[in-house]
């Protein structure tokens with residue numbers, strides 16, 4: 001192992017965040033220092049060159065999801081996009097008697113908390129369970145939709161287990177019932193094909209830092225035909241079709257656009273490469289801990305995600321004992337709490353199995369050599385801890 005390799009752990013936490021692709025960083029740079037104009041001050045060349053760059057980026061984002069450029073609203077990230085879609089739809093349609101919201105138990109916290117906030121405002125929120133493989137049951141979803149449903153929100157890919165939801169089927173169902181369909185696609189966009197028309201999506205959230213773009217930038221797709229109507233959360237200058245007031249951060253937008261352009265060009269080959277690397281990682285791990293198992297559907301899954309339980313072994317202990325690899329137990333947002341993952345609970349895992357689960361996220365910069373070293377380090381350490389009787393999880397009848 002070279003000194004450089006020893007200096008930093010192998011990064012296998014691509015579902016928490018991705019590095020900015022160097023090509024993205026390079027594209028952004030001039031917009032901080034040279035072309036620094038306010039894209040809304042178009043009476044001079046500074047503003048106009050920023051505006052041109054923002055519009056070129058908007059077209060790239062749109063292209064990646066099969067949308068029109070004018071259907072893209074720039075936001076600060078998927079958290080804001082999700083809040084805007086869900087609360088915005090409720091605020092617009094609530095006064096017209098639509099006061100029912102449908103979402104799913106494995107959604108990201110920002111979706112569930114947005115729904116919970118609406119509940120406090122008197123909306124009725126229905127949170128659907130998932131099947132043991134992490135997918136929603138379509139019949140159950142169909143049965144949940146009512147005449148007064150304002151919006152259905154189902155994520156494209158889960159951030160912990162990487163499971164892909166059947167978006168096209170859900171979209172068709174929502175379109176038939178004339179109810180708005182929102183999807184949090186922060187993990188899916190740029191990794192697997194997402195097309196807002198093929199999937200009949202009305203509102204879609206995406207995030208720059210999940211697809212090799214910068215943090216602090218994202219987008220909300222808002223369908224024009226048939227028009228998805230939402231009320232804005234922010235009052236101000238009326239930027240972004242009045243849906244998101246505030247100066248558009250041109251350098252970040254340029255970065256998001258370049259990230260989407262690269263994803264468009266490289267996604268297919270990258271998915272194939274990552275799928276093979278993930279198989280290699282899984283095979284390597286299993287060689288050391290043959291009773292380990294994968295959480296969530298294996299086929300309908302992000303190519304770069306592996307979520308594994310090593311029965312009886314505390315994941316926190318395992319992670320602490322493998323400092324050469326950077327990976328995590330569950331979503332980054334809840335990693336400060338010792339609560340078992342609500343996503344794994346929703347799959348039916350008991351607390352003991354959930355506490356034995358690790359999330360390994362592979363991505364664009366992951367190499368085969370890194371995968372081999374990580375499999376060896378994690379697998380060997382797990383086997384050793386078990387042999388020593390260290391990190392054993394208590395046998396709970398609840399589990």
Ligand SMILES: *Cc1c(COP(=O)(O)O)cnc(C)c1O
Pocket residue numbers: 015016076077078079080108110155157158159184185186187206207208209210216217218
């Ligand atoms: C990361 C993530 C978010 C939050 O995105 P930010 O841009 O960090 O606000 C929301 N949903 C999912 C599924 C995510 O993975």
